[in-house]
Amino acid sequence: MVQNLVPSSLRRFAKNRKAVVGVAMVVLYVAVALLAPALTPYNPTKPDLNLALQAPTLGHPLGNDELGRDILARIIYGARISLMVGLVGTGIALVGGVILGSLSGYFGGWVDTVIMRAMDIMLAFPSFLLALAIVSILGAGLMNLMLAIGIFSIPSFSRVVRGSVLSVKNQDYVEAARAVGLSDLRILVAHILPNCMAPIIVLATMRVATAILTASGLSFLGLGAQPPTPEWGAMLSNGREYLRAAPHLATFPGLAIMFGVLGFNLFGDGLRDALDPRLKNR
Amino acid sequence: MTRNRALALILILALALISVLSGCSGSGGGGKKITFALSVEPKKLDSQDVTDNPSYMVNAMMYENLVTYNEKMELVPQLATKWEGAKDGMSWTFTLRQGVKFHDGTPFNANAVKVSFDRILNPDLKLARYSLYNAFIKSVEVVNDYTVKFNMKFPFGALPQNLAHPAGIIHSPAALQKYGKDIARNPVGTGPYKFKEWVSGDHITVVKNTSYWGEKAKVDQIVVKVVPDANSRVNMLETGEADVAYPVNASDVARLQKSDKVGVIVKPSNRIVYLGINVTQKPFDNPKVRQAMNYAVNKKAIVDKILLNLGEEQLSPLGPNNWGYVAQKPYEYNPDKAKQLLQEAGVKPGTKVTLWTPDGRYLMDRQVSEAVQADLQAVGFQVEFKKWEWTTYLTELDKLAKGNHQLFLLGWAPSTGDADWGLRPLFQTGETNNYALYSNKTADDLIKKGMSATDEKERLQTYADLQKFLWEDAPMIFLYSVKQTVGVSKKVTGLVVHPLEMLYFDKIDKTK
Numbered sequence: 194m195v196q197n198l199v200p201s202s203l204r205r206f207a208k209n210r211k212a213v214v215g216v217a218m219v220v221l222y223v224a225v226a227l228l229a230p231a232l233t234p235y236n237p238t239k240p241d242l243n244l245a246l247q248a249p250t251l252g253h254p255l256g257n258d259e260l261g262r263d264i265l266a267r268i269i270y271g272a273r274i275s276l277m278v279g280l281v282g283t284g285i286a287l288v289g290g291v292i293l294g295s296l297s298g299y300f301g302g303w304v305d306t307v308i309m310r311a312m313d314i315m316l317a318f319p320s321f322l323l324a325l326a327i328v329s330i331l332g333a334g335l336m337n338l339m340l341a342i343g344i345f346s347i348p349s350f351s352r353v354v355r356g357s358v359l360s361v362k363n364q365d366y367v368e369a370a371r372a373v374g375l376s377d378l379r380i381l382v383a384h385i386l387p388n389c390m391a392p393i394i395v396l397a398t399m400r401v402a403t404a405i406l407t408a409s410g411l412s413f414l415g416l417g418a419q420p421p422t423p424e425w426g427a428m429l430s431n432g433r434e435y436l437r438a439a440p441h442l443a444t445f446p447g448l449a450i451m452f453g454v455l456g457f458n459l460f461g462d463g464l465r466d467a468l469d470p471r472l473k474n475r
Numbered sequence: 476m477t478r479n480r481a482l483a484l485i486l487i488l489a490l491a492l493i494s495v496l497s498g499c500s501g502s503g504g505g506g507k508k509i510t511f512a513l514s515v516e517p518k519k520l521d522s523q524d525v526t527d528n529p530s531y532m533v534n535a536m537m538y539e540n541l542v543t544y545n546e547k548m549e550l551v552p553q554l555a556t557k558w559e560g561a562k563d564g565m566s567w568t569f570t571l572r573q574g575v576k577f578h579d580g581t582p583f584n585a586n587a588v589k590v591s592f593d594r595i596l597n598p599d600l601k602l603a604r605y606s607l608y609n610a611f612i613k614s615v616e617v618v619n620d621y622t623v624k625f626n627m628k629f630p631f632g633a634l635p636q637n638l639a640h641p642a643g644i645i646h647s648p649a650a651l652q653k654y655g656k657d658i659a660r661n662p663v664g665t666g667p668y669k670f671k672e673w674v675s676g677d678h679i680t681v682v683k684n685t686s687y688w689g690e691k692a693k694v695d696q697i698v699v700k701v702v703p704d705a706n707s708r709v710n711m712l713e714t715g716e717a718d719v720a721y722p723v724n725a726s727d728v729a730r731l732q733k734s735d736k737v738g739v740i741v742k743p744s745n746r747i748v749y750l751g752i753n754v755t756q757k758p759f760d761n762p763k764v765r766q767a768m769n770y771a772v773n774k775k776a777i778v779d780k781i782l783l784n785l786g787e788e789q790l791s792p793l794g795p796n797n798w799g800y801v802a803q804k805p806y807e808y809n810p811d812k813a814k815q816l817l818q819e820a821g822v823k824p825g826t827k828v829t830l831w832t833p834d835g836r837y838l839m840d841r842q843v844s845e846a847v848q849a850d851l852q853a854v855g856f857q858v859e860f861k862k863w864e865w866t867t868y869l870t871e872l873d874k875l876a877k878g879n880h881q882l883f884l885l886g887w888a889p890s891t892g893d894a895d896w897g898l899r900p901l902f903q904t905g906e907t908n909n910y911a912l913y914s915n916k917t918a919d920d921l922i923k924k925g926m927s928a929t930d931e932k933e934r935l936q937t938y939a940d941l942q943k944f945l946w947e948d949a950p951m952i953f954l955y956s957v958k959q960t961v962g963v964s965k966k967v968t969g970l971v972v973h974p975l976e977m978l979y980f981d982k983i984d985k986t987k
Contacts, residue, residue, distance in 0.1 A: 212852035
């Protein structure tokens with residue numbers, strides 16, 4: 194099943210122009226994050242007050258911020274922070290969600306009830322509010338930010354995983370594996386989960402976008418990365434004070450956030466369309 | 476699809492209708508209203524129990540003192556009509572204004588004065604400004620209904636100046652009895668405006684006191700809006716949503732000064748903004764380390780480039796425009812010297828310290844803190860940054876027992892305009908605003924000597940010595956003194972921007 198899915202999905206994906214643009218954006222974004230030191234000669238955290246609030250020039254194409262730091266350098270290094278928050282946050286959610294969701298779907302009964310009601314409670318909060326509450330409890334900072342984003346994304350993963358596990362667990366080959374006498378764990382890991390990968394991959398891609406946006410939002414409120422870390426949301430928040438005098442301070446970090454979020458969303462959309470067999474003939 | 480569009484259209488129309496209707500009701504209210512956009516929320520509306528000027532400012536709309544300072548810093552009568560010191564300096568007698576009533580109808584008299592001062596002098600109540608008066612007032616005596624006598628602990632000449640401090644307000648004794656500590660949310664004074672409501676985190680409203688004893692207020696109500704975001708404050712001012720905005724960010728001042736709708740009042744103040752150092756913690760217990768930190772920070776660049784010259788480099792532990800001020804020899808910006816001093820003191824590069832800052836309380840405070848952070852990193856510290864909401868920040872600093880603060884940005888503007896109150900609260904052992912936990916015998920002795928000296932020359936010399944000593948012992952990173960920037964609509968007249976960093980609204984008026 195998985196083997197058959199890949200080539201046809203790839204073909205469908207390549208035909209989808211939006212998806213290709215999304216991939217290009219994500220690749221660019223990841224490349225910028227990885228190559229940061231090679232892309233700018235400036236130190237993103239070292240102020241030079243003589244250049245404070247300077248508008249874009251040839252030497253500093255995006256201008257300088259309120260402490261004279263090069264905004265381009267801050268955005269480039271900021272990509273690392275966002276990407277890290279996006280990946281680690283989603284990673285935490287992925288691990289937590291897959292474990293809880295598969296237990297819930299596979300065993301059913303009271304295990305299912307307890308886990309899913311707990312997830313329902315978490316889903317009852319608006320997701321940003323939940324992240325905000327978690328960070329407030331843990332305290333501001335980048336590590337806690339990633340934890341908060343991870344925790345608040347667990348319910349969506351666990352629900353998707355549960356649904357997929359439910360649809361797969363009564364298939365003949367699972368029955369067969371059970372008849373042979375394989376353990377529950379082995380059936381789950383070796384036979385069920387591999388066949389649930391498509392929706393998980395799609396969700397993970399989309400959640401990276403959500404994670405980046407939430408991280409920016411929390412940093413905007415001062416709960417995320419602390420100065421002088423070049424975090425896009427924090428840059429946007431600080432630049433806001435100079436919106437009238439020096440609009441470039443807030444504009445460029447805002448565009449950077451938009452770029453990252455849009456890239457992952459387009460990528461995720463494309464993946465969904467490509468991996469969903471029901472859309473095969475459209 | 477078409478159904479969705481129709482639905483969207485209906486929704487948009489409904490929204491438009493709602494906004495039009497709400498706009499109508501908004502402009503419908505009668506009377507003149509002043510909206511004051513203030514960066515932080517007052518902590519309490521009881522000036523006896525707070526230490527921050529935003530609280531004092533709002534409080535001063537509703538409360539009065541026996542005497543007060545006018546704009547030229549001259550002492551003028553308020554609830555007292557005249558006063559006289561005894562020849563030996565051991566007591567002061569005040570004659571009170573007659574026919575004054577508190578907002579709740581209680582008559583103002585000598586008993587009210589005694590009740591208010593007995594309250595602040597009561598050590599059990601632990602009011603924030605207890606030590607201001609306890610230092611020199613022994614007792615308060617009712618001579619007759621309209622005469623009151625203050626007995627001193629030692630010959631003390633500056634009592635009237637100290638009674639002009641915002642903490643010298645007179646509460647309604649009936650209201651004190653009724654509310655106790657909750658007077659802070661239910662203030663009752665004699666001032667030109669009376670309290671209407673306080674919606675936490677949003678606004679405080681005061682309304683005109685129609686039975687005020689003096690010249691009555693010209694506007695019917697003042698709404699103090701809490702607007703932490705500097706940009707929003709200025710936008711509110713420009714759109715007419717606010718009439719007064721305080722403070723205005725340095726980066727907006729030049730632009731607003733060109734506007735034909737609003738103006739910016741820029742006035743000197745007696746405030747210093749400093750970076751406090753908890754001197755009980757290692758390595759800050761070593762004066763060498765504190766001096767090194769003073770050499771490490773480029774104050775001139777901060778004043779020029781962040782404050783855009785709306786301030787001056789701080790040259791004494793006492794702010795300028797205070798009586799007794801003596802400028803000292805500056806710590807020049809010299810990171811190499813700083814590194815060398817740190818090495819001599821045995822501070823290893825990479826030593827972790829935390830820096831706390833408010834955001835929006837003082838002109839460009841957060842930006843200044845970031846610049847200081849970078850300067851300290853440059854000489855080898857690893858500085859962790861923490862930004863606080865103002866009232867939480869004060870509450871946290873007040874819980875000194877925890878003692879886990881290290882570096883903190885704060886300001887100090889002595890509301891008496893005098894060297895004693897400019898230095899004593901910050902540097903005397905155990906004093907209320909001594910968040911540095913500084914305790915030094917030489918400093919304590921000089922502070923005591925300055926307070927009890929009766930000869931003016933001797934006082935001046937004592938404070939000069941004290942400033943020199945503190946400057947060298949450096950219990951803080953001396954940063955800058957700051958100017959006040961108040962955004963005012965051109966429709967507004969009569970706002971008083973006082974040198975002691977207060978805004979007075981009693982004569983404010985607004986044309987339609």
